[in-house]
Amino acid sequence: MKVLIIGRGGREHALCWKVKQSPLVSEVFAAPGNDGMEDVAARVPIQESEQETLVQFALENEIALTIIGPEAPLLEGLADRFRQAGLTVFGPNRAAAEIEGSKAFAKDLMRKHGIPTAEYAVFEDYEEARTYLQEKGAPIVVKADGPASGKGVIVAQTIAEAEAALREMLLEHRFGEASAKVVLEEFMEGEELSLMALVHGEKVIPLEPAQDHKRAYDGDRGPNTGGMGAYSPVPHIPITIIEQAVETILKPCARALVQEGRPFTGVLYAGLMITKDGPKVVEFNARFGDPETQVVLPRMESDLVEVILRVLDEQRPTINWTEEAVVGVVAAAEGYPGKSETGAVIQGLDELSPAVLVFHAGTAKNQQGQFVTTGGRAFLLASRGTTIQTAKDAAYGCLERVRCPGIYYRTDIGYRALKNRFVP
Numbered sequence: 001m002k003v004l005i006i007g008r009g010g011r012e013h014a015l016c017w018k019v020k021q022s023p024l025v026s027e028v029f030a031a032p033g034n035d036g037m038e039d040v041a042a043r044v045p046i047q048e049s050e051q052e053t054l055v056q057f058a059l060e061n062e063i064a065l066t067i068i069g070p071e072a073p074l075l076e077g078l079a080d081r082f083r084q085a086g087l088t089v090f091g092p093n094r095a096a097a098e099i100e101g102s103k104a105f106a107k108d109l110m111r112k113h114g115i116p117t118a119e120y121a122v123f124e125d126y127e128e129a130r131t132y133l134q135e136k137g138a139p140i141v142v143k144a145d146g147p148a149s150g151k152g153v154i155v156a157q158t159i160a161e162a163e164a165a166l167r168e169m170l171l172e173h174r175f176g177e178a179s180a181k182v183v184l185e186e187f188m189e190g191e192e193l194s195l196m197a198l199v200h201g202e203k204v205i206p207l208e209p210a211q212d213h214k215r216a217y218d219g220d221r222g223p224n225t226g227g228m229g230a231y232s233p234v235p236h237i238p239i240t241i242i243e244q245a246v247e248t249i250l251k252p253c254a255r256a257l258v259q260e261g262r263p264f265t266g267v268l269y270a271g272l273m274i275t276k277d278g279p280k281v282v283e284f285n286a287r288f289g290d291p292e293t294q295v296v297l298p299r300m301e302s303d304l305v306e307v308i309l310r311v312l313d314e315q316r317p318t319i320n321w322t323e324e325a326v327v328g329v330v331a332a333a334e335g336y337p338g339k340s341e342t343g344a345v346i347q348g349l350d351e352l353s354p355a356v357l358v359f360h361a362g363t364a365k366n367q368q369g370q371f372v373t374t375g376g377r378a379f380l381l382a383s384r385g386t387t388i389q390t391a392k393d394a395a396y397g398c399l400e401r402v403r404c405p406g407i408y409y410r411t412d413i414g415y416r417a418l419k420n421r422f423v424p
């Protein structure tokens with residue numbers, strides 16, 4: 001069968017790489033993909049937003065399964081269009097993707113269905129929001145309701161900071177329609193964890209957990225980014241906590257969406273805070289996490305395509321996982337997450353051991369066939385190991401051999417697992 005992956009980042013490279021290994025699959029297409037994926041997928045020059053052209057391509061090429069990577073096309077209703085055309089697609093319809101598209105919707109759903117999350121209120125009026133803020137005090141979290149490319153959340157340490165965020169969002173319309181509404185949310189203390197599941201209606205098949213590193217610099221300092229690295233498993237968080245999160249968060253959320261007439265098909269991603277009162281939801285996403293997917297899929301021994309087809313076919317597949325750890329480090333272009341440099345030549349990738357995984361995001365090939373940076377996160381390099389420590393050492397050993405002017409990466413990916421005693 002032929003499989004189509006929609007998107008162009010590291011997550012989609014990892015999906016292509018994993019799908020390509022399936023004995024069921026004859027050909028993998030990536031639309032639009034990136035130059036770094038060409039060893040595992042055929043590129044299709046159609047943008048994620050070109051719904052009719054994508055549907056046409058899938059029909060003409062008899063694509064048996066389409067996986068939609070990013071949230072934007074899901075929120076634009078791409079999965080709806082594929083289903084209307086009778087195509088098999090793994091990704092939620094517009095109405096179900098609202099769990100990611102509107103934080104106010106997600107919070108109201110959680111409140112109504114008793115899913116543990118931070119206390120909150122939703123505002124469209126600046127003065128009302130200010131009154132609530134005075135009442136609650138700081139620290140407090142201010143969130144734009146809609147998609148804001150990872151820039152719509154302010155964890156405010158003071159009332160003044162929160163007020164400034166409210167002003168920007170509600171009065172100055174910093175994110176346009178996306179900040180016409182804001183969520184003011186209780187600050188939760190604890191450790192963050194990413195837990196994804198394959199979902200079809202009420203059926204929930206959890207994947208292995210991962211932890212990502214959102215801040216740009218070592219020690220979780222500096223500006224927020226799309227993610228500077230990730231690792232899986234997360235050995236210092238007890239398995240009972242993960243099971244509790246599946247039972248109290250993922251399963252009830254899938255059930256709630258069915259009850260609301262918005263059944264979900266695809267990857268439901270729970271961003272969790274492990275608080276002293278147990279796991280609580282920070283946010284839901286409606287697709288594979290990036291970079292988490294790039295360290296979780298390499299641990300999956302089962303055939304992803306077979307697993308997805310079984311999920312869609314009213315079966316309940318079990319997934320086999322390696323005990324091995326995977327640590328993935330993002331190399332980003334100079335300046336990221338601000339305006340970043342482009343055009344720097346990346347050398348040494350082809351000299352790495354074939355056991356090392358390199359998933360491309362912000363790279364392209366120049367006329368000499370060399371990889372160059374195109375801005376933002378360039379690639380993620382992932383290594384395996386029997387422990388987080390050995391996987392981490394292997395990843396950094398390889399990164400030291402990659403040469404690229406101006407590129408930077410964090411040197412401490414996985415440190416949270418290593419502070420704690422790890423029993424393999």
Ligand SMILES: Nc1ncnc2c1ncn2[C@@H]1O[C@H](COP(=O)(O)OP(=O)(O)O)[C@@H](O)[C@H]1O
Binds near residue numbers: 186189283
């Ligand atoms: N209630 C909260 N308490 C503490 N930290 C939070 C809270 N909500 C969000 N954060 C922090 O802000 C980050 C981004 O928030 P999130 O809701 O995941 O938004 P997005 O990923 O859409 O930017 C989280 O990963 C977390 O570190």
Ligand SMILES: [Mg+2]
Binds near residue numbers: 271
């Ligand atoms: Mg998030």
